[in-house]
Amino acid sequence: MALAQYSELFWFPSGALASSVVARVFQHETNTLATLYADGAGTTPLANPLSTSGTGRLEFWVEEGRYWVHIDSEAFEIAVGAAAQAATQQDILDEITRADATYATILVVNNLTGTVTTLSGQVTSLDGFVADALARVSAIEQGTAFLAGLNVDGDAQIANGDLTITNFVRGYRFRTGGAANDVEGTGGDLIISVWSGTGFNGTQHSYFRLSADAQNLQVAGKVEFVDALYGATRHVLDGAANTVGLYGATPVTRQTVTGSRADGTALTDLIDKLTDTGIVADGTSAGIANAWLRRDLPDPLIADSLHTGTAPSISTAQTTTPTAGYIKYAPAGVALTGTDVTGPFSYMGAGNFAIGAGAPDTNYVLPLSKYPNTYASGQGIWSVEFGTDAQIIQVRMKYISAATMFRLSIDGRKVTDLMQSSGGTTPGSGHLISIDFGSATPRRIRLDFSTFPFGGVYIPPTATLWGVPAQGGRLMVLGDSISDGSSQNTGAGAGTWFARAARFLGTTDAWEQGRGGTGYITAGSFATFATRLAADVVAWAPDRLIVWGGYNDSSGDQGAIATAAAALYASIRAGLPSCQTYVIGCWSPTGSPGAGVTNTDTTLRTAAAAAGFPFISPVTGSCYDAAGALVTTHGAWITAANAAAYVGGDAIHPTDAGHVYLSRRITAAVRALMPA
Known part of the structure; x- marks a missing residue:
């Protein structure tokens, strides 16, 4: 048996290559399919029918001789090897007639010449492959059959229906038939995730799990609530890091509140922790942890x-x-x-x-x-x-x-x-x-x-x-020589009004931090109040503070005094937020104070009210609360009638008797401003 190779290209009438088209090869003048081979040795049989290649080429090995090739409703006589001989027109027509009688039943053919351009009438029987295709299309349309796969290049649209994806065990659908647009799952939990790669590869990030057996939603990872997509982050819930941050706050872990409920430190810490999470904005004032109360003061008859x-x-x-x-x-x-x-x-x-x-x-x-x-x-x-x-x-x-x-x-x-x-x-x-x-x-x-x-x-x-403990908290005075003492009294600062008032107020830890000649804007031989505040006062964290100065400033500019007082009080607020602070105005050693004294007293009262500090006026004896409202008036401390008894020979500083008197007046004023 001599084998020869047949290899030719085929085209459609349109000029397109007839790629992947089914072809049948028959022995000449018979309806018997020829035996084909894939190689010249005849060791590898080739299926018949076969198909053209993707480039439209029909290729096979067969015994030398003449054959008919049927392809796309056309018949071609071919000669393979040395026995090749061209077919006549009649041979071609005879072969078409034979093939039609064998593979198709045509009841009516109105026009069939060469390429079929018109096919009309009733078709009762078609080639089996076509019939099968039609049956499959019909089943798909009726919903009783499914495509094995589908690729769409371009937009796809499903009109007047729902899209269901299922393996008949689990599935989900996009449904428009309800009152809203629904995404539904069935047969298992619904997971929403995104892959990092471009073809469903890389890292899979799963974000939502909707349970099938309960109305339960799980969220994995970090959730950001934003003002607009890709916009500023407002709130963060991070399940992976176990942190929370609201209203723009940096996410933090679960906070532990510390401190004591009794002294208010627990509440302070709670506010701080809530502020850290962003739940609240802390607009509170510091407050006093252990405020002086009149009922807690010692009996004045025995205190001194x-x-x-x-x-x-x-x-x-x-x-x-x-x-x-x-x-x-x-x-x-x-x-x-x-x-x-x-x-x-x-x-x-x-x-x-x-x-x-x-x-x-x-x-x-x-x-x-x-x-x-x-x-x-x-x-x-x-x-x-x-x-x-x-x-x-x-x-x-x-x-x-x-x-x-x-x-x-x-x-x-x-x-x-x-x-x-x-x-x-x-x-x-x-x-x-x-x-x-x-x-x-x-x-x-x-x-x-x-x-x-x-x-x-x-x-x-x-x-x-x-050892024995101190009692009554730490009381301190930031002042001048009226508190620090002078040659007009015994014992310098230990003999002034302050030590005696401290005993009336039940305090054993009394810090006399006065320096003669100093004030709000006056340094004297030492330093101004503001300069001394950090090291002499704030560093020692008093529970109660009395600021008494202004006399050494009274000849100065009232604007400068006001500015210095405001700055000093602000520093006290910042450095000692829990300290109970009282401001005493300008000392007046006479019953007829000059304009400098009265103006300074008014300036300090205004600054104290702005800072939220109670104020006591030596000039008028008036007591003002932290809001600047008048609480009571006890009358001027020094008058024309008592000046000689209480003011020393220098006409400025109190005597020993004067300090005893001042301790009583100051204690009465402070008590009037205390809560009951």
Whole structure:
């Protein structure tokens, strides 16, 4: 058997290549399909019918000879190999007739010449492939059959119906037949996700899960609520990070509220945490955690009363050698030797205690909490408290001058009304003040100091010494020489109205932070209030603050005073948001104050009201609340009738009696402004 290859291109009448068209190859003058091969050796049979290639080429191997090729309703006689011989026109017509009789039944043919251009009448039978195609199209239209696949290049539209995608177990549909446009799922949860790639590949990000078995929606990842698509983010719920941020706040994790409900710190922290999440905007004012209340103040009849027990015996000796066997309770920072111990002293009225740089000052402490905040010229007014059951105590001091003074109080009652001399002799030398109480019994001891370097306390070895807490919170005054004292009164700052008013107001930790000659715009020999505020006041966090100044500014520009006062009060608000602050106006040492005094008083009252601080006027005795509303008027503090009794020979500063009087007037005014 000699095989030869047939390979030709076929075209449609339109000129297009007849690609992938079914062809049948028959033995010449028979209806028997020829045996075809894919190779010249005849080892690989080829199906018959077969199809043209994608480029319209019909190609096969067959025995040499003549054959008929039927393709697209056309018949072609071909010769393959050496036996090739052209077919006559009659041969072609005969082959068409034979093929039609074998593969189709044509009842009526109106016009069939060459290419069929017209086919009319009733078609009762067609080629099986065409019939099958028609049957499938009909089934699809009737909804009883399905396309195995579908690719659409361009827009697709489904009119007057719903789009359902299903495998008959699970599915979803886009439905327009209801009252709204619905996206529905069936047979399982509905997941909405997006792939990062361009062909449903890459990373799949799943965002929504709609449960099939319950009305439940799950959202995965971060949800941003925006003002418009791709616009500014307003709220964030981040499930992956477990954070929340509302109204533009940075998302935060679940917040833990700390603090105490009793003192208000828990509420403050709650507001802070809610603000962090963005749920609220904090527009609250700080408020006072432990506000002064009139009902909590001590009885004024006994608050400033004298000790009524047996008067102690007090003597001073220029020595640093205690009674033999006594134990030294040294201030913290002083070096210990032998049986010395560090005493559990409660320092009040000052802070930042330090020893001096060299001997003998390394044995003594002084506070550095008042301008200019140095050991030698810092704060001279302060107190120490402790408890002891000793009958005799020996207090070590370094004598400076006649200004080195002290006042002893026993169980809250002062032994002397005014500061008393320390009894020192040689300036710069160490001394021991021996105090004999007459019996060994537990007592609370307080020592108020003025220019008094403190070296500790010695007690008998059989006695004990313990610490005691301060009472009534921390009260502070930021002021001038009316608070800091002058030559017109005893004991400098320890002998002014402030220490006595502190006792009336139930405060043992009273900080006198006045400096003579200073004010809102006047520095004097020291610094203005604003300059001193941070280090002398804010750093020590008072619970209550009285600001009293203005007299040294009264000859200055009222605009400058107003600006300085507003700035000072704002700094107090910012630095001490929970501090209960009172402002006292301009001091007037006469019954006929000048315009500078009255104008300064008015300027300060206006600034205090703007800052939300209560105000007390020495000029009129009027008391104004934090809103600037008049609460009460007690009358001018200094009048023509009492000036001689209360103002010293310099016609400015109060005397000892004047300070007693002022402590009563100021206490009455503060009490009037307190909540009941």
